[in-house]
Amino acid sequence: MPATKVEGSKKEHRVFLYTLSTCVWCKKTKELLRESDVEYEYLDVDTCGSEERRSAIGALKSRNAQIGFPIIIVDDKTLITGYKPDEIREALGL
Amino acid sequence: MSVTVDRVRQRAEADARAHGIYLNPDQKFLGDLIEGLRRNEERYGYPSCPCRPATGVFDQDRDIICPCDYRDPDVAEYGQCYCCLYVDKKTHDSGEIKPIPERRSQEKMFTVEAEAQQPAAEAKGSQPAARRLWYCRQCGYVVFREEPPYVCPVCRAKKELFAEVRLAVEQGTT
Numbered sequence: 001m002p003a004t005k006v007e008g009s010k011k012e013h014r015v016f017l018y019t020l021s022t023c024v025w026c027k028k029t030k031e032l033l034r035e036s037d038v039e040y041e042y043l044d045v046d047t048c049g050s051e052e053r054r055s056a057i058g059a060l061k062s063r064n065a066q067i068g069f070p071i072i073i074v075d076d077k078t079l080i081t082g083y084k085p086d087e088i089r090e091a092l093g094l
Numbered sequence: 095m096s097v098t099v100d101r102v103r104q105r106a107e108a109d110a111r112a113h114g115i116y117l118n119p120d121q122k123f124l125g126d127l128i129e130g131l132r133r134n135e136e137r138y139g140y141p142s143c144p145c146r147p148a149t150g151v152f153d154q155d156r157d158i159i160c161p162c163d164y165r166d167p168d169v170a171e172y173g174q175c176y177c178c179l180y181v182d183k184k185t186h187d188s189g190e191i192k193p194i195p196e197r198r199s200q201e202k203m204f205t206v207e208a209e210a211q212q213p214a215a216e217a218k219g220s221q222p223a224a225r226r227l228w229y230c231r232q233c234g235y236v237v238f239r240e241e242p243p244y245v246c247p248v249c250r251a252k253k254e255l256f257a258e259v260r261l262a263v264e265q266g267t268t
Contacts, residue, residue: 022130022144067203
């Protein structure tokens with residue numbers, strides 16, 4: 001199962017989330033983006049299938065990312081680990 | 095028998111009571127956590143942390159089976175565990191729940207299912223051999239694992255207070 005796209009009217013930034021389907025902070029992050037009407041894509045790492053999971057972990061490793069969920073990547077450069085509403089809003093100019 | 099949210103909730107309540115701590119006071123947040131634990135128990139066979147990636151391989155995930163190895167030190171330091179299921183009285187009364195730093199090693203977080211299964215596939219029975227007996231020098235609690243727990247579940251002594259149990263057979267007693 002590849003990443004899921006959630007439509008929104010704000011498309012200025014490319015927003016990608018690595019999440020867990022059971023994680024409450026991930027859920028809150030998705031809610032924040034939806035409420036802000038930001039378009040984003042997410043990959044639930046626990047339900048996506050082992051191929052996607054392996055490549056997701058490989059991608060995060062190559063970025064030297066701290067693993068912790070959610071992981072938010074804005075425009076392929078800003079990486080935020082964990083639910084940090086202020087940082088997310090700042091990165092997206094909200 | 096399928097796992098029910100009621101059972102998961104009762105188990106968490108009982109554990110919180112036994113340890114003098116509380117469950118997340120935000121009922122919606124708590125409900126989501128309980129449901130996450132139920133789903134994990136259903137799919138993995140054990141209730142691993144809803145907020146951490148499990149491999150589905152028991153030996154790899156043992157430290158994140160709720161209540162996880164990191165709960166007690168996190169509740170002591172931050173007033174709540176990583177997933178925010180368990181909180182101390184102060185956090186319970188104030189309702190101030192927040193994300194806290196991850197205490198689990200990054201190495202474990204990066205392990206994927208396939209890697210976790212590899213050692214077992216390579217040589218059957220090699221994993222149990224790596225386990226040893228450890229005892230808590232403070233209270234005497236003994237555990238059979240690859241390494242000592244993060245904190246002693248009985249007296250909460252730190253990992254450093256554990257020592258390996260070495261068994262010796264006495265010769266010439268006949």
